[in-house]
Amino acid sequence: MYYLRLYWEFIKISLKTMVEYRAETLAMGIAQIFGYLANFIVVAVMVSKFQTMGGWNAYEIMLLYAFNLLSYALSSMFLYRTCNNLAGQIRTGELDSVITKPTNPLAYLCTSGFVTGYWAHIILSVCLMCFCFIKLGVVFTVSKTVLLILVILGGALIQGALNLITTVPAFWFVKSNAIREIPWTARSFIEYPITIYHKAVQFLLTFVVPYAFISFFPLQYFLGKNDFSFFHPAFQFLTPAVGIVLFFLAYRFWLCGLKHYNSSGS
Amino acid sequence: MSFIEVEHLSKEFKITKREKGALNAIKSMIHREYTIKKAVDDISFSVEQGELVGYVGPNGAGKSTTIKMLSGILTPTSGKVTVGGIVPYENRKENNMRMGVVFGQRSQLYWDLPMGETFELYKRMYKIDEEKFRRNVEFYTELLDMKPFLNTPVRQLSLGQKMRGNIAIALLHDPPIVYLDEPTIGLDVLAKSRIRTFIKEVNREKNITLILTTHDMDDIEAICNRLILIDNGKKLYDGGLEEFRNTYAGGNLLVADFDADEVVMPDPRLKLIKEEGPRRWISFRKDEIAPMEALNLITARYQLSDFSMQEADIVETIKNIYEKKLHV
Numbered sequence: 393m394y395y396l397r398l399y400w401e402f403i404k405i406s407l408k409t410m411v412e413y414r415a416e417t418l419a420m421g422i423a424q425i426f427g428y429l430a431n432f433i434v435v436a437v438m439v440s441k442f443q444t445m446g447g448w449n450a451y452e453i454m455l456l457y458a459f460n461l462l463s464y465a466l467s468s469m470f471l472y473r474t475c476n477n478l479a480g481q482i483r484t485g486e487l488d489s490v491i492t493k494p495t496n497p498l499a500y501l502c503t504s505g506f507v508t509g510y511w512a513h514i515i516l517s518v519c520l521m522c523f524c525f526i527k528l529g530v531v532f533t534v535s536k537t538v539l540l541i542l543v544i545l546g547g548a549l550i551q552g553a554l555n556l557i558t559t560v561p562a563f564w565f566v567k568s569n570a571i572r573e574i575p576w577t578a579r580s581f582i583e584y585p586i587t588i589y590h591k592a593v594q595f596l597l598t599f600v601v602p603y604a605f606i607s608f609f610p611l612q613y614f615l616g617k618n619d620f621s622f623f624h625p626a627f628q629f630l631t632p633a634v635g636i637v638l639f640f641l642a643y644r645f646w647l648c649g650l651k652h653y654n655s656s657g658s
Numbered sequence: 659m660s661f662i663e664v665e666h667l668s669k670e671f672k673i674t675k676r677e678k679g680a681l682n683a684i685k686s687m688i689h690r691e692y693t694i695k696k697a698v699d700d701i702s703f704s705v706e707q708g709e710l711v712g713y714v715g716p717n718g719a720g721k722s723t724t725i726k727m728l729s730g731i732l733t734p735t736s737g738k739v740t741v742g743g744i745v746p747y748e749n750r751k752e753n754n755m756r757m758g759v760v761f762g763q764r765s766q767l768y769w770d771l772p773m774g775e776t777f778e779l780y781k782r783m784y785k786i787d788e789e790k791f792r793r794n795v796e797f798y799t800e801l802l803d804m805k806p807f808l809n810t811p812v813r814q815l816s817l818g819q820k821m822r823g824n825i826a827i828a829l830l831h832d833p834p835i836v837y838l839d840e841p842t843i844g845l846d847v848l849a850k851s852r853i854r855t856f857i858k859e860v861n862r863e864k865n866i867t868l869i870l871t872t873h874d875m876d877d878i879e880a881i882c883n884r885l886i887l888i889d890n891g892k893k894l895y896d897g898g899l900e901e902f903r904n905t906y907a908g909g910n911l912l913v914a915d916f917d918a919d920e921v922v923m924p925d926p927r928l929k930l931i932k933e934e935g936p937r938r939w940i941s942f943r944k945d946e947i948a949p950m951e952a953l954n955l956i957t958a959r960y961q962l963s964d965f966s967m968q969e970a971d972i973v974e975t976i977k978n979i980y981e982k983k984l985h986v
Contacts, residue, residue: 401779474880484764494754
């Protein structure tokens with residue numbers, strides 16, 4: 393509890409900074425909204441031309457996109473700066489001042505490097521999510537809403553875990569940019585229903601880089617679909633569990649990296 | 659048991675051998691050869707509470723590596739470290755709660771936050787109680803003259819102001835041990851002297867233990883009462899600063915240009931410590947032999963074309979030790 397309040401203090405600093413640089417925050421947010429909105433519109437136009445894609449209509453595909461974007465934004469608020477700066481902090485030895493603080497190093501990095509700039513992503517994806525669900529006539533009960541929140545959080549954990557796992561090699565190699573492309577590639581794959589890809593790709597996106605759990609599987613449930621390809625129908629409920637397990641593994645890997653740093657220095 | 663105990667401490671680093679050429683680069687992807695570098699090689703010392711220790715050595719001597727092991731950043735290859743009864747690299751959180759660190763090359767302050775708010779943040783991070791917090795902030799603000807810039811965002815502060823801020827937050831939670839790694843690097847004379855006075859004052863007030871690394875010997879002379887000298891990972895000297903000055907810096911120095919090629923000291927109280935062409939550096943102690951007498955003894959035997967008398971110079975002595983011209 394004490395630590396939660398301390399970490400909240402760090403986040404508050406970022407919020408204060410955001411207010412201090414009002415103009416920049418606003419300009420950047422608007423630019424991002426336009427950028428992502430353009431993406432949405434391209435998807436919508438494309439799908440409305442084809443009517444459906446892999447059996448999914450335009451609104452359903454936009455929902456895939458919204459789930460993906462929202463969970464990405466939530467995870468990146470904490471992990472974008474942490475992961476982007478880590479290699480540099482190792483090289484310059486700046487990580488030393490993180491290790492000498494009486495806090496958990498990862499929690500410290502995630503909260504002191506909190507990025508407020510994702511507010512635009514969040515507003516946009518939430519609005520689009522509501523819009524699409526209404527257009528599709530999906531009715532939300534209390535339990536369904538709770539599940540929706542858990543699914544989004546689970547998705548954020550999956551994206552965060554992958555981001556972290558692909559960053560930790562920086563403890564051993566000075567440069568590991570190639571590995572860091574993996575989450576980006578996976579993200580663009582799940583903009584469409586994975587059933588349009590070859591079975592091997594579906595397998596990869598489910599068991600190796602399990603991004604299919606971010607949007608494809610949970611949306612089966614929310615949209616009342618039955619499009620499981622060769623996977624078990626229970627997968628539609630697994631997102632939160634997959635997120636927790638994956639993030640736990642990522643954290644263990646992070647500890648390994650940190651241990652290596654302690655024995656080798658920079 | 660002393661406050662800090664360091665026993666047979668060693669740290670080895672693996673360094674990849676790099677050879678030139680594309681072929682060798684490919685070869686190194688498959689098979690790499692390592693050389694082992696001993697950054698710290700079997701160092702032992704102990705420090706009592708309240709001691710002000712200057713930890714000195716040339717670049718790459720192993721100073722930072724030692725400090726990193728003491729502060730729990732690095733795990734030793736072999737040997738033992740305890741600080742206040744705990745092993746720093748094993749009980750990191752507990753150890754961090756009880757120490758203050760300043761790395762002169764890096765700022766720990768938050769770019770967009772004024773010093774005042776940074777204090778508040780550290781108060782929470784180190785669970786400092788209200789009374790102690792208020793007292794320390796007042797004390798440090800006064801002593802480091804920080805009032806004029808307490809409400810300015812850190813990004814607008816000068817290097818000297820930032821360093822003062824860094825030192826203040828490192829000491830805010832009253833840690834019994836403080837590591838200062840080159841705290842005066844890049845600062846002007848006034849800023850340096852302010853920091854030196856401050857450290858002395860805090861040591862007197864709170865009896866903190868201090869380990870200081872620096873390349874500025876004036877820092878050591880102004881602050882420390884003990885000197886540990888290392889080179890190539892090994893300890894060369896460990897003892898009082900005053901004692902060092904008297905024994906090795908020899909008290910006084912006679913620098914003279916001799917006409918003769920071969921010079922032998924006519925008296926055991928005179929020590930030839932350095933030769934460079936016709937110029938010789940001769941050290942002696944004022945309490946053993948008067949400067950005039952020393953000069954007379956030499957001129958009785960040799961012809962001098964020029965000479966001057968100098969006060970003991972610690973920097974020069976240490977330089978001579980590193981250059982193996984003087985043996986400890």
